[in-house]
Amino acid sequence: GEYGGDVIIRADSSVDSLRMFSRKRFYRAADGKNGKGKRKHGRKGESLILTVPVGTVVSYKTQIGSDALIADLEQPGQQVVVAKGGKGGLGNTHFTSSTNQAPEVAQKGEPGEENSIILEMRLIADVGIIGYPNVGKSTLLAAASAAKPKIASYPFTTREPILGVVEVGQRSFVLAEIPGLIDGAHLGRGLGHDFLRHIVRTKILIHLIDGSSASPVENMIQVNAELSLFDSA
Numbered sequence: 001g002e003y004g005g006d007v008i009i010r011a012d013s014s015v016d017s018l019r020m021f022s023r024k025r026f027y028r029a030a031d032g033k034n035g036k037g038k039r040k041h042g043r044k045g046e047s048l049i050l051t052v053p054v055g056t057v058v059s060y061k062t063q064i065g066s067d068a069l070i071a072d073l074e075q076p077g078q079q080v081v082v083a084k085g086g087k088g089g090l091g092n093t094h095f096t097s098s099t100n101q102a103p104e105v106a107q108k109g110e111p112g113e114e115n116s117i118i119l120e121m122r123l124i125a126d127v128g129i130i131g132y133p134n135v136g137k138s139t140l141l142a143a144a145s146a147a148k149p150k151i152a153s154y155p156f157t158t159r160e161p162i163l164g165v166v167e168v169g170q171r172s173f174v175l176a177e178i179p180g181l182i183d184g185a186h187l188g189r190g191l192g193h194d195f196l197r198h199i200v201r202t203k204i205l206i207h208l209i210d211g212s213s214a215s216p217v218e219n220m221i222q223v224n225a226e227l228s229l230f231d232s233a
Contacts, residue, residue: 004085004112005029005045009058009119011073012051018121029085029112045085055124055201058082061116070117074124086112120197125163125176128202130227132219133179135210138162141177176202199227 007029030045052058054076059067071080087110129137141147145164162177178198199205207223209216 003044003087004031005047006081006085007083008047008049008079008081009056009071009073009117010049010051010079011054011056011076013054013076015051015053018052018056018119021119029083047085049079052119053121054078055122057120057122059118059120061118067118082117083113083115086110122200123163123176123198124174124201125198126173126202127166127204127206128176128178128199129206129208130178130199131208131223132210135208137177137208140206140208141175145175147175147177 007027027048027050029048052073054073056073058070058073058080060070060082062068070082071078073080129140131137141162141164145166147162147164164175164177165172166175176198205227207220209219213219
């Protein structure tokens with residue numbers, strides 16, 4: 001027999017979420033094919049290619065519960081093998097002898113790798129809009145780009161980061177609205193980790209503050225503290 005197929009994760013610019021992986025958790029590549037006689041090898045099993053958004057971070061889940069980084073897929077077409085196919089077994093011709101030229105015995109192939117993988121999507125944006133909930137981030141994004149975020153007068157209207165393209169003359173840049181942060185976001189409160197991880201790649205942060213709040217300066221200090229605590233963690 002031949003090697004089994006590999007499980008490969010590939011970055012694809014046409015994919016915009018990891019939602020498909022919430023519906024199916026287990027993936028397996030094809031087995032290697034058996035030899036067809038006359039000392040021929042079988043065919044290698046077909047690899048399974050799973051496409052993910054550009055900017056996806058791929059990690060192993062270790063036995064002690066921690067994460068071990070495998071790859072950061074920052075470019076379209078970039079890929080990584082997360083589970084290798086097993087080695088094929090030996091056919092009966094490997095067991096011939098002077099007294100037995102056609103043995104009815106063969107060696108089974110080795111099992112392929114089994115791994116628990118963590119996929120984390122991190123947006124790739126040039127500029128990110130951050131701030132407390134309900135301070136006008138969606139309004140700014142809608143005014144500056146063609147994005148159509150939901151805008152309402154209650155907190156947490158935006159539950160996922162939203163991207164918009166801002167065109168300035170012959171140039172353009174990607175603007176991202178990061179959902180509202182709350183105190184303790186670096187500890188995961190208010191889906192803090194889900195939101196904060198998206199700012200890791202942004203080159204510039206626009207800090208939007210509600211000027212009518214009781215203490216605008218204190219609001220800015222608190223959000224900056226959350227960013228620093230998350231980054232140090």
